[in-house]
Amino acid sequence: MNKYFLTAIFAITLFFKSADTSLAANTAKISYTVTFPEAQAHYVNVEMHIDNIHQSNITLKMPVWTPGSYLVREYAKNVETFVVTADGKEIPFKKTRKNWWSINTTGKKSITIKYNIYCNEISVRTPAVDVSHAFLSTLGVFFYPEGMLHQPSTIHIIPYKGWTKVSTSLETVDNDIFTRHSPDYDILFDSPIEVGNQDVFGFDANGVKYEVAMYGGGNYDAERLKKDMAKIVETEANIYGENPNKHYTFIIHNYQRANGDLEHLSSTVLEALPDAYKNENKYQDFLSTVAHEHFHLWNVKRLRPIALGPFDYDNENYTTDLWIAEGFTAYYQDIVLRHAELIPADNYLKVLSDDINSVENTPGKKIQTVADASYDAWIKTYRPDENSVNSSISYYDKGSVIAMLLDLEIINDSKAKYSLDDVIHYMYNEYYKTKKRGYTDAEFKLGLEKFAGKNLDEFYKQYIYGLADIDYNKFLAYAGYTAVDENAATNYPSLGVELTSGSKKIVTTVLRNTAAWNDGINTGDEITAIDGNSVLDSALLFKDKKTGDKITVKINRNGLPITLPVTLLRNAQLKYSIESIPNPSAQQLKVRNKWLKL
Numbered sequence: 343m344n345k346y347f348l349t350a351i352f353a354i355t356l357f358f359k360s361a362d363t364s365l366a367a368n369t370a371k372i373s374y375t376v377t378f379p380e381a382q383a384h385y386v387n388v389e390m391h392i393d394n395i396h397q398s399n400i401t402l403k404m405p406v407w408t409p410g411s412y413l414v415r416e417y418a419k420n421v422e423t424f425v426v427t428a429d430g431k432e433i434p435f436k437k438t439r440k441n442w443w444s445i446n447t448t449g450k451k452s453i454t455i456k457y458n459i460y461c462n463e464i465s466v467r468t469p470a471v472d473v474s475h476a477f478l479s480t481l482g483v484f485f486y487p488e489g490m491l492h493q494p495s496t497i498h499i500i501p502y503k504g505w506t507k508v509s510t511s512l513e514t515v516d517n518d519i520f521t522r523h524s525p526d527y528d529i530l531f532d533s534p535i536e537v538g539n540q541d542v543f544g545f546d547a548n549g550v551k552y553e554v555a556m557y558g559g560g561n562y563d564a565e566r567l568k569k570d571m572a573k574i575v576e577t578e579a580n581i582y583g584e585n586p587n588k589h590y591t592f593i594i595h596n597y598q599r600a601n602g603d604l605e606h607l608s609s610t611v612l613e614a615l616p617d618a619y620k621n622e623n624k625y626q627d628f629l630s631t632v633a634h635e636h637f638h639l640w641n642v643k644r645l646r647p648i649a650l651g652p653f654d655y656d657n658e659n660y661t662t663d664l665w666i667a668e669g670f671t672a673y674y675q676d677i678v679l680r681h682a683e684l685i686p687a688d689n690y691l692k693v694l695s696d697d698i699n700s701v702e703n704t705p706g707k708k709i710q711t712v713a714d715a716s717y718d719a720w721i722k723t724y725r726p727d728e729n730s731v732n733s734s735i736s737y738y739d740k741g742s743v744i745a746m747l748l749d750l751e752i753i754n755d756s757k758a759k760y761s762l763d764d765v766i767h768y769m770y771n772e773y774y775k776t777k778k779r780g781y782t783d784a785e786f787k788l789g790l791e792k793f794a795g796k797n798l799d800e801f802y803k804q805y806i807y808g809l810a811d812i813d814y815n816k817f818l819a820y821a822g823y824t825a826v827d828e829n830a831a832t833n834y835p836s837l838g839v840e841l842t843s844g845s846k847k848i849v850t851t852v853l854r855n856t857a858a859w860n861d862g863i864n865t866g867d868e869i870t871a872i873d874g875n876s877v878l879d880s881a882l883l884f885k886d887k888k889t890g891d892k893i894t895v896k897i898n899r900n901g902l903p904i905t906l907p908v909t910l911l912r913n914a915q916l917k918y919s920i921e922s923i924p925n926p927s928a929q930q931l932k933v934r935n936k937w938l939k940l
């Protein structure tokens with residue numbers, strides 16, 4: 343708990359609007375002019391004007407994190423020059439915290455702050471500038487004055503030579519695409535801006551204008567994307583009962599290394615592989631990402647855990663509910679594709695079995711609960727190390743599996759009258775629309791119980807706050823399915839490591855309670871020989887040996903040769919596939935049809 347806690351409670355009725363209002367600040371006028379005189383060196387220059395000042399001090403702050411990505415990123419580290427002027431003269435300022443700049447404004451009506459920022463971290467959460475485009479992740483570009491988070495501002499963009507387009511959910515001013523209006527800072531910080539020569543196309547769905555801005559090329563078929571993305575939009579809006587935006591922007595960065603996506607209120611930023619669109623499996627993955635990020639416009643951006651808004655931009659914002667905010671979204675990203683008839687049921691069941699295998703093959707599932715994984719996202723999920731697989735569980739994977747269990751439970755208990763969709767719809771109406779605040783842990787549980795028609799204490803005790811093994815077949819049986827472990831019939835021993843794929847076999851992971859773990863193989867070791875033979879990937883699995891056999895593993899550790907005797911253990915990896923039981927009953931088929939919309 344910190345000093346912002348009371349502020350957050352007090353501000354609940356404001357929903358998503360920050361509470362740090364100050365009467366003196368209400369009349370200040372704020373604008374920014376953004377230029378790119380050194381785009382080739384990855385700089386953005388900003389001139390910030392604050393007019394009509396009626397206070398003796400203004401502290402400018404830069405957020406330390408971006409909502410949706412639970413890591414303190416220290417955006418202020420990239421601020422370089424910082425010059426304040428008033429009446430044409432430079433005036434002093436003082437840094438009072440890593441991300442705070444304090445300016446004495448006694449007797450000043452207007453001040454101008456000129457600063458530049460180095461922007462060369464390519465991700466969906468960080469600003470990036472080069473001569474081909476500028477991606478303005480706004481939290482890392484725009485300072486806000488303390489106490490003025492509620493203030494509107496205007497952003498003028500003077501593009502680098504040859505740039506002609508701006509893609510953002512911020513409204514234009516006087517139809518000038520290079521001048522944008524922000525009603526307050528929560529909206530500005532939730533509205534990334536893409537400037538450059540991106541390919542832009544659009545479609546309408548639910549009466550909302552959708553813009554797709556493609557940076558970096560790619561072998562996409564715009565006509566197919568328009569149709570498929572519209573189906574996703576409409577299927578998701580159907581669950582919530584409304585599509586709350588007037589317009590929505592997909593900013594899609596096509597990079598050779600795609601590694602993340604980020605949701606916003608009325609837009610999203612995705613990273614995609616430029617060659618993903620012509621390969622059906624990769625295209626399904628891309629649509630799944632679209633469905634995930636777009637689903638967030640409701641789940642987490644509007645229907646949200648109580649801790650996630652109003653945001654504290656100076657500190658970590660803790661919640662135990664990312665298994666709902668992210669895990670449920672991860673569940674819906676695939677089942678929505680099935681419900682939109684973009685993938686057949688078999689593809690969906692394959693994705694589901696992959697999710698189950700991810701959870702089951704993570705030894706950390708016996709160490710960390712999904713509620714704890716959520717709370718510690720800041721120091722664990724977003725700061726993984728070589729032992730993360732042994733010490734933590736993904737709130738995406740386990741949250742997605744929990745959503746599946748709850749969906750099946752509700753469909754079965756209600757005799758196919760309700761599904762998890764009804765819970766989501768109810769919670770959205772009850773908390774976002776009616777109470778205009780986030781939900782507590784207990785309130786979300788009550789929402790689930792309302793449609794399950796029963797108490798979920800034991801479910802929560804086992805799977806949310808506990809480490810119980812998940813009884814998949816109990817839940818899958820409701821729909822006449824069973825999870826079959828394809829590895830159950832084999833008895834091969836294994837070492838229990840993961841290796842690099844190149845010619846040098848370096849250990850990247852040692853799984854808990856395996857032969858390698860017990861007998862002292864470490865991550866970073868290079869395995870040079872096993873029983874005198876060179877090492878192949880198949881060394882992970884020993885089909886000609888049995889549990890209890892002894893082998894000799896030669897390694898190179900820190901330049902020194904070491905020989906380790908290792909006693910092999912049975913390969914503990916599970917490989918589930920989901921299969922129909924023979925002759926499902928009428929009730930099971932009813933649940934199945936409701937679940938998979940067959």
Ligand SMILES: [Zn+2]
Pocket residue numbers: 605634635638667668671
């Ligand atoms: Zn997400």
